[in-house]
Amino acid sequence: MKKSDEQLAQEAKALFDASVDELDAATLSRLNRSRHRALEAAHSPRSALLRFAPAAGVAAAVLIAVMVALPGPRQVEVMPAAVADLDILLGEDSIEMLEELEFYSWLDVIDEGDDVG
Amino acid sequence: MNAEAATYAVSLISEPSTGTRALQQETQLNRFLAEVERRALRIAEIGVRNRDDALDLVQDAMIKLVRKYGDRDSAEWAPLFYRILQNGVRDWHRRQAMRNRVMVWFGRGAPGDDEYDAVAAAPDPLGRAPDEEIQNSEAMDGLEVALHALPARQREAFMLRTFEGLDVAGTAVAMGCSQGSVKTHYSRAIHSLRETLEEYGPDGSGDG
Numbered sequence: 001m002k003k004s005d006e007q008l009a010q011e012a013k014a015l016f017d018a019s020v021d022e023l024d025a026a027t028l029s030r031l032n033r034s035r036h037r038a039l040e041a042a043h044s045p046r047s048a049l050l051r052f053a054p055a056a057g058v059a060a061a062v063l064i065a066v067m068v069a070l071p072g073p074r075q076v077e078v079m080p081a082a083v084a085d086l087d088i089l090l091g092e093d094s095i096e097m098l099e100e101l102e103f104y105s106w107l108d109v110i111d112e113g114d115d116v117g
Numbered sequence: 118m119n120a121e122a123a124t125y126a127v128s129l130i131s132e133p134s135t136g137t138r139a140l141q142q143e144t145q146l147n148r149f150l151a152e153v154e155r156r157a158l159r160i161a162e163i164g165v166r167n168r169d170d171a172l173d174l175v176q177d178a179m180i181k182l183v184r185k186y187g188d189r190d191s192a193e194w195a196p197l198f199y200r201i202l203q204n205g206v207r208d209w210h211r212r213q214a215m216r217n218r219v220m221v222w223f224g225r226g227a228p229g230d231d232e233y234d235a236v237a238a239a240p241d242p243l244g245r246a247p248d249e250e251i252q253n254s255e256a257m258d259g260l261e262v263a264l265h266a267l268p269a270r271q272r273e274a275f276m277l278r279t280f281e282g283l284d285v286a287g288t289a290v291a292m293g294c295s296q297g298s299v300k301t302h303y304s305r306a307i308h309s310l311r312e313t314l315e316e317y318g319p320d321g322s323g324d325g
Contacts, residue, residue, distance in 0.1 A: 003311070005307050005311075008307060008310065008311055008314070009278075009279045009307065012260055012275075012279055012280075012310070013279050013280060015256050015257045015260050016156075016159065016257070016260075016279075016280045018257070019159055019257045020155045020156055020159050023155055023158070023159075027158070027168065027172070028155070030172050031154045031155065031158060031172070031175065034154070034172065034175060034176035034179055035147065035150045035151060035154060035179055037176065037179075037180070038150065038176065038179035038180040038182070038183045039143055039146060039147060039150075039183060041180045041183060041184060042143070042146075042183045042184055042187055107180065107184075110177055110180060110181060
């Protein structure tokens with residue numbers, strides 16, 4: 001005898017619910033972490049700053065173009081700053097900072113999708 | 118106490134502060150996400166047939182919901198959340214198709230369904246009798262295969278209506294289509310599933 005649509009849907013739902021109940025502890029833990037990460041992301045202050053990253057990038061490009069186009073002994077001044085930047089980049093703190101930046105950049109990227117994903 | 122001061126005092130008591138409202142909203146969001154996360158994971162997993170990727174998709178959907186729609190009425194969260202998730206699943210398939218084309222181009226075979234081991238991916242038992250668990254697991258595997266054989270829109274309509282329990286209107290929002298389309302996709306899905314599962318049997322017996 002053929003099952004009704006309702007009966008078929010109910011059986012499928014029961015199987016699905018059983019598979020949900022059987023999710024292992026490691027998976028549930030990852031879901032829990034994901035949820036907390038999502039709730040924390042709502043408060044991330046740096047994400048707002050990253051919204052201006054494209055504009056800042058354009059501004060930096062324009063600035064560099066102007067500096068290159070204009071004549072002057074600017075290249076000499078760049079060297080000490082670059083060495084100082086190297087010290088900062090090689091520091092342990094900067095690695096953590098870069099990891100954070102990666103995370104917030106990623107958050108920003110997923111925000112740039114269409115309205116609902 | 119004059120009237121203005123009295124009104125202000127009452128408003129302080131009756132209306133929660135901005136901080137309190139934010140806390141209430143976060144509590145509500147946490148409750149909502151905790152309620153849907155496991156079903157959402159399984160729905161995404163059926164869609165992409167990979168648990169790790171499904172976990173990533175669910176996390177992305179959670180973050181987008183919280184950041185973009187956290188201030189919406191809580192009744193709107195479920196359709197919006199599933200719309201984000203379904204878009205993520207569709208994007209995942211686009212990326213996979215692109216990756217497969219590249220792999221074929223470089224002479225490496227595209228990974229097929231053979232790589233997915235449903236038994237290995239099956240969750241740990243939680244106190245069920247072994248026979249019952251195996252029977253359920255096999256039946257669920259059969260159902261997943263049947264669902265995966267459906268066109269994506271039919272699969273979405275069926276899972277959102279049946280597994281998540283969204284109504285037609287909510288499913289339409291989640292799928293980004295009209296309510297009429299939802300009904301059509303759902304109807305076709307259930308007919309296709311019936312044909313497939315009658316051979317296999319949704320109860321895993323093969324005599325359905």
